[in-house]
Amino acid sequence: MAIAVIMPKLEISQESATIVDWLKQEGDPVEKGEPLFVIETDKVTVETEAPATGILADVRFAAGDRVPVTEVVAYILEPGERPPQDDKDVVVSKSEPPSPSDGDRAVTPVAQRLAKAHGVDLREVSGTGSKGLITKSDVEDMLARTGIESRVTSGRVRATPAARRLAREHNQDLDSVRGSGPRGRIQAADIWALAAEAPSQLTTDVVPLSQMRRTIAKRMTWSYQKTPHITFTVRVDMSAFEETRAHLNAKADIVGRAHVSTTALLVKAVAFCLKRHPWINSSFRDDEIHLLSEINIGVAVALQEGLIVPVVHKADEKTVGAIAAEVSDLTQRARERRLISSDIAGGTFTISNLGPLGVDEFTAIINPPEAAILAVGTTRREVVVEEEDRIAIRPVMRMTLSADHRVIDGATAARFLADVREVLEAPELMLL
Amino acid sequence: MSRQLTYLGAIRETLREEMQRDERVFLIGEDIGVYGGAFGVTMGLVDEFGAERVIDTPISELGIAGAITGAALTGMRPVGEIMFMDFITLALDQLVNQAAKMRFMFGGNAEIPFVLRTPAGSGAGTAAQHSQSLENWLVHVPGLKVVMPSTPHDAKGLLASSIRDNNPVVFVEHKLLYKVEGEVPDGVYTIPLGVADIKRQGHDLTIIATSVMVKRSLEAAEQLAEEGIEVEVVDPRTLKPLDKDTIIQSVSKTGRVLIVHEACKTGGFGGELAAVIAESEAFDYLDAPIMRLAGRDIPIPYNPKLEYRAVPQTDDIIEAARQLARGQV
Numbered sequence: 001m002a003i004a005v006i007m008p009k010l011e012i013s014q015e016s017a018t019i020v021d022w023l024k025q026e027g028d029p030v031e032k033g034e035p036l037f038v039i040e041t042d043k044v045t046v047e048t049e050a051p052a053t054g055i056l057a058d059v060r061f062a063a064g065d066r067v068p069v070t071e072v073v074a075y076i077l078e079p080g081e082r083p084p085q086d087d088k089d090v091v092v093s094k095s096e097p098p099s100p101s102d103g104d105r106a107v108t109p110v111a112q113r114l115a116k117a118h119g120v121d122l123r124e125v126s127g128t129g130s131k132g133l134i135t136k137s138d139v140e141d142m143l144a145r146t147g148i149e150s151r152v153t154s155g156r157v158r159a160t161p162a163a164r165r166l167a168r169e170h171n172q173d174l175d176s177v178r179g180s181g182p183r184g185r186i187q188a189a190d191i192w193a194l195a196a197e198a199p200s201q202l203t204t205d206v207v208p209l210s211q212m213r214r215t216i217a218k219r220m221t222w223s224y225q226k227t228p229h230i231t232f233t234v235r236v237d238m239s240a241f242e243e244t245r246a247h248l249n250a251k252a253d254i255v256g257r258a259h260v261s262t263t264a265l266l267v268k269a270v271a272f273c274l275k276r277h278p279w280i281n282s283s284f285r286d287d288e289i290h291l292l293s294e295i296n297i298g299v300a301v302a303l304q305e306g307l308i309v310p311v312v313h314k315a316d317e318k319t320v321g322a323i324a325a326e327v328s329d330l331t332q333r334a335r336e337r338r339l340i341s342s343d344i345a346g347g348t349f350t351i352s353n354l355g356p357l358g359v360d361e362f363t364a365i366i367n368p369p370e371a372a373i374l375a376v377g378t379t380r381r382e383v384v385v386e387e388e389d390r391i392a393i394r395p396v397m398r399m400t401l402s403a404d405h406r407v408i409d410g411a412t413a414a415r416f417l418a419d420v421r422e423v424l425e426a427p428e429l430m431l432l
Numbered sequence: 433m434s435r436q437l438t439y440l441g442a443i444r445e446t447l448r449e450e451m452q453r454d455e456r457v458f459l460i461g462e463d464i465g466v467y468g469g470a471f472g473v474t475m476g477l478v479d480e481f482g483a484e485r486v487i488d489t490p491i492s493e494l495g496i497a498g499a500i501t502g503a504a505l506t507g508m509r510p511v512g513e514i515m516f517m518d519f520i521t522l523a524l525d526q527l528v529n530q531a532a533k534m535r536f537m538f539g540g541n542a543e544i545p546f547v548l549r550t551p552a553g554s555g556a557g558t559a560a561q562h563s564q565s566l567e568n569w570l571v572h573v574p575g576l577k578v579v580m581p582s583t584p585h586d587a588k589g590l591l592a593s594s595i596r597d598n599n600p601v602v603f604v605e606h607k608l609l610y611k612v613e614g615e616v617p618d619g620v621y622t623i624p625l626g627v628a629d630i631k632r633q634g635h636d637l638t639i640i641a642t643s644v645m646v647k648r649s650l651e652a653a654e655q656l657a658e659e660g661i662e663v664e665v666v667d668p669r670t671l672k673p674l675d676k677d678t679i680i681q682s683v684s685k686t687g688r689v690l691i692v693h694e695a696c697k698t699g700g701f702g703g704e705l706a707a708v709i710a711e712s713e714a715f716d717y718l719d720a721p722i723m724r725l726a727g728r729d730i731p732i733p734y735n736p737k738l739e740y741r742a743v744p745q746t747d748d749i750i751e752a753a754r755q756l757a758r759g760q761v
Contacts, residue, residue: 012556013471013610042472162687162719181720181759188687188719189759 271315298347461513497526532575560731565695582646589623626673634662697726
């Protein structure tokens with residue numbers, strides 16, 4: 001049979017060696033123990049002997065080749081024999097050592113002994129070794145599994161330290177948690193999952209998101225996460241504002257026209273000021289600041305199921321009367337859900353007036369893609385200190401501007417707010 | 433600038449640089465001179481520095497350990513070599529009862545600045561008496577420092593620090609790493625003893641590995657990354673002093689830890705690491721049992737297939753880490 005000639009390993013740390021010379025040629029007869037070829041390692045040059053008597057065949061490396069140790073370099077064959085197809089057929093015996101078996105199943109001796117000692121029926125054990133060989137660890141696994149069933153009923157909670165810590169932090173009772181780990185062990189992920197679910201356990205009713213709520217949720221989340229908000233609050237003496245509105249409404253009564261609401265007059269005043277503050281009437285898009293050519297003021301209108309912001313287009317070009325009529329019409333149609341898409345499109349700035357609901361002051365989230373929103377509080381009579389330290393009682397309103405800091409800096413916002421306050425405190429300035 | 437250098441080359445270069453830098457540094461061991469060392473680490477150094485500074489000894493490990501202890505006491509900075517770590521058993525009396533104790537027993541009036549280099553580990557077909565990893569025996573002895581580099585870069589910087597350290601240092605090399613190449617910066621540099629290195633960042637689990645197991649763990653981590661499991665590989669580099677902070681931080685981050693070393697599991701350094709973690713604030717972040725993968729509790733077999741299976745291999749690490757990361761342990 002074919003005998004492999006391999007590159008010998010002569011030193012502990014040797015990984016390869018170079019063939020210096022072949023002393024026999026392919027086809028030469030060789031005697032066992034006869035020098036066959038010369039190799040050179042890092043340290044020595046030595047002759048290598050033929051491992052058997054026969055014909056040298058299938059020489060695979062020439063002089064000068066570097067060959068890893070134990071690699072087959074040639075074969076020694078009996079006369080007429082052919083070199084083997086696969087080195088493994090020769091170098092490594094293919095037959096596995098016979099395993100002691102239990103019936104027709106292969107079981108290692110240790111596994112047999114262990115199974116016998118613990119009364120394990122080997123027919124119930126699945127082998128994970130080569131060709132289904134049952135090993136010691138297979139029997140151990142079986143013992144562990146059968147052990148668990150008795151332990152599960154013992155009532156003790158299995159949980160990792162991380163899971164116990166999280167349960168403490170989230171006030172979760174481990175007894176009620178189903179563990180997803182081995183043998184039902186509670187892991188951190190189980191507590192996280194429960195903590196995420198926790199509110200739903202207190203829920204009395206589940207309300208699916210309406211299209212409007214979905215839109216509000218999406219837009220407000222996006223805006224609050226993506227826009228760096230800065231806010232500024234000013235107090236406004238509304239004496240002149242209220243006086244003007246009273247005059248206008250007295251006249252409206254006489255001519256039979258609709259009243260001018262606080263919101264309508266606010267829209268007019270803000271639009272008037274925005275003309276001189278183009279950065280407030282702008283939009284941040286794709287790393288550019290777009291200053292907008294129209295002043296379109298959105299007015300937040302609360303509805304039963306949410307919130308909508310119809311728009312007074314080109315508010316700066318309209319009279320207070322026209323704005324009042326438009327706001328009234330838009331509000332009415334919003335509540336009747338009869339707004340059309342153009343009514344809510346194209347806003348460049350938004351006013352949210354929660355004054356009628358008694359809120360003193362609040363901050364609003366910017367209505368994207370706009371750059372700012374004005375949150376208007378209620379007007380209430382307050383004690384104020386006037387010139388020469390005179391104390392007076394005045395109608396005071398607080399308004400808060402939320403601005404996109406990517407576009408609007410503090411000074412820009414402050415100048416705009418000062419302008420709006422000035423106009424609200426002296427509405428006749430709008431006549432200029 | 434840096435270049436590719438083998439682990440063996442990095443050690444030899446450091447020995448040369450430290451001998452050039454400090455004339456008190458000398459080498460002593462069996463066959464380290466003309467023969468160049470059993471693994472060739474000291475090849476050529478006797479020609480460069482002469483037989484007075486590269487001293488061949490008779491076969492007596494106790495003699496080597498005693499000679500370096502005495503020389504260190506008198507102001508020299510010897511670097512001894514024990515040809516195989518297995519033979520350190522013969523040197524233990526000098527190491528454990530003399531070198532480790534003297535500084536303490538002389539009230540700090542004596543320093544023992546020596547390094548004892550020795551290759552450990554299996555995989556070279558050297559059978560049970562030439563393949564052991566006995567580092568944890570030495571870790572147990574107060575007064576000895578134990579260094580175990582896993583890369584050429586670390587071997588160089590840590591050996592320089594060890595030689596310059598004023599205490600006895602056992603420097604544990606690995607036979608299979610000698611021919612492994614890696615990036616090594618140009619010039620002389622040191623790496624402080626007691627500073628671990630995060631060889632790879634990850635968040636799903638921490639593998640703490642030493643010596644050749646660092647290399648295998650990094651190979652495993654590469655494969656696991658393809659499955660979406662991001663492994664953090666921490667190499668303590670020095671077992672004593674031990675950088676506990678880095679280990680505790682990593683385990684607190686990942687919540688799962690696999691400890692891998694070649695030495696036998698029972699009484700191995702992994703037990704110490706597991707205890708350090710369990711005693712620390714990382715305990716509250718553990719989301720699975722601390723897992724050890726180590727050499728089997730058997731003498732290393734001569735049969736190459738059995739030898740291969742006697743210590744953790746890359747595929748063993750992959751399998752264990754995968755189960756741990758998936759919460760199956």
